[in-house]
Amino acid sequence: MSDARSVKSSNSGFRSLKDKLRSTFGRRSVDETNSPRRKSSTGENVPPGRRSLQRSSLDSRQGPNQNPAFKTQAERIKEARETGPKIDKQTGELRDDTLILHSLAHDSFDTVTEILNKYELDPNRKPGEPQIASLSPQLWIRITEHLGLVDRACLSIASKTLLDRVGSSYLNTLSHPENKEYRLSFLHRVEDQLPNHLFCFVCNKYHLRTIKGQEKLKPASVLNPLFNCPNATNNLMPQPRLRIATGRTLPFNFVQLALKGKKYGPGYGLDATTMTRLWREQDEPRWIHSSRYFVFKGHLLMRVQSTCYTKGGLTPAAERMLLYSREDYQPYFSVCAHWRDGLLMNICKCALTHLPVPPEKSLHEGLAKVAGRRVSQGAIITLCSNCRPMRRCPACPTEYLVEVKLAEDRSEKDPMKLFKHAIVVTRWSDLGDGSSPNSPEWAAVTGAIDNYDSISTIGTRAVSGTFESQTADTGPGQRILNLNPKDEHKGEEGHDWY
Incomplete structure (x- = not known):
């Protein structure tokens, strides 16, 4: 019993000593003093506490800016994202911020190396006119035999030496009436050297711009000449233009100005955004029109939105009075030349049938009016599968969307009738x-040609989607169907359009 008591007292004394050491030096240092010693690579006994001292000394030598010896998975992923290649999440392509900033600053997606190689010239190079003059005229005649008429004319005006060798006979040939198309192609190639001129397709030559930089779109009833043309008032030779809406047209000269201003600079034309217009019809029904233009890949895109407040339950005669102008029996809104062929007007009439019919005078309506409340007439309207989808004209690059919305009429003075x-x-x-x-798109929209197939030419990327992607966050969320699924071309003979 005495031995057991002595062992128990010694154990309790050892525990009390261990607790004091823990409180003074910490748990780890005390535990490591009781752990067995290990041997180093040289065979010497190394105390277990030296390992922690060596690790702390290594960590202190690394410094605060160096990476720690051990990293977590999250730290490794973060480091890979910061230092690794930048990848676009949507397209999966590598992004180069330097090239992106360069393309935005210089309006070009060519790399810096490509631009330097493009403009890299030898300053010590001698003029090449003596070498051109050393070739015989017979050799130049043989060279021009492999060129077209327009290329020969361009070669002859490249320099005075070439004009002497090639001759000016090709320029005289272009002036013949039967070579009108070749003359047009030749003059189109030199438009970058004529910022103060516009090409007149009636006279087939360039005219000096009379109000350079101040050209503005005006109604069709206002005389708006951009240059002095002898055929300006000749009704037998009108300038090419496009009907936008009733009393509004788009002359082709403004298409030239918008595209030249985008291609060569503001001194050559106009910014397409300055052609935006908003106007209201003077007579009833007072349609509201807004037009907007945008240049995309060398093509001018146009959007015209027409709005008219109306009520439900219209008779067929009232629908025709709402949709058609009494001046030329064409729709008030903007249409292409093929609007009679297809389902456009039937779709508009179908959309009008979805408007809620106002209720008749009743006791319920009278009580609601006395209480100051407005009788609900179905603010949200859902169209059917016939008039809801977008429609694409198969004969020209034009798309339509018919909607019925609840809009605010700011001309209404009654606060109870603001939204209609x-x-x-x-x-x-x-x-x-x-x-x-005569370009395919313009000729197809105006109806000058009938062999344009928009379904195969445009493809899956719609004109509306291209336009709205540049001006809005999202495009029209509707599928696109054929405007003329039966491929009927009756024109005035068809009576469904009216």
Whole structure:
């Protein structure tokens, strides 16, 4: 019993000593003093506490800016994102911030190396006119035999030496009436050297701009000449233009100015955004129109949105009075030349049938009016599968969207009638590259040609989607169907449009 008591007292004394050491030096130092010793690579006994001292000394030598010896998974992922290649999350392509800033500053997506190689010239190079003059005229005649008429004319005006060798006969040939198309192509190539001129397609030559930098779109009833043309008032030879709405047209000269200003600079034309207009019809029904233009990949895109407040339950005669102008029996809103062929007007009439019919005078309506409340007439309207989708004209690059919305009428003085139902018809069109009225897009929209297939030419990327992607966050969320699924071309003979 005495031995057991002595062992117990010694254990309790050892525990009390260990607790005092823990409180003084910490738990780890005390535990490591009781751990067995290990041997180093040289065979010497190393105290267990030296390992922690060596690690602390290594950490102190690393410094605060150096990476720690051990990193977590989150730290490794963060470091890879910061120092690794930047990848676009949507397209998966590598992003180079330097090239992006360069393209935004210089309006070009060419790399810096490509631009330097493009403009890299040898300053010590001698003029090449003596070398050109050393070649015989017979050799130049043989060279021009492999060129077209327009290329020969361009070669002859490249320098005085080439004009002496090639001759000016090709320029005289271009002036013949039968070579009108070749003359137009030749003059189009030199437009970058004529910032103060506009090409007149009636006279087939350049005219000096009379109000350079101050050209503005005006109504069709206002005379708005941009240059002095002898055929300006000749009704038999009108300038090419496009109908936007009733009493509004877009002359082709403004298409030239918008595209030249985008291609060569503001001194050559106009900014397409300055052609934006908002106007209201003077007579009933007072349609509100807004037009906007945008240049995309060398083509001028146009959007015209027409709005008119209306009520439900219209008779067929009232629908025609709402949609058609009594001047030319064309719609008040903007349409292409093929609006009679297809379902455009039937879609508009179908959308009008979805408007809620106002209730008749009743006791319930009278009580609501006395209480100062407005009778609900269905603010949110859902169109059917026939009139809801967008429609694309198969004969030209034009798309339509018919909607029925609840819009605010700011001309209404009664505060109880500020918000009304309105029919909204939006049109998107591609007006071409502005090279000529005979360009495929412009000729198709105006109806000058009938062999344009917009379904195969435009493809899956819609004109409306391209336009709205540059001006808004999202495009129209509707599918696109054929405006003329039966491929009928009756024109005036078809009576469904009226």
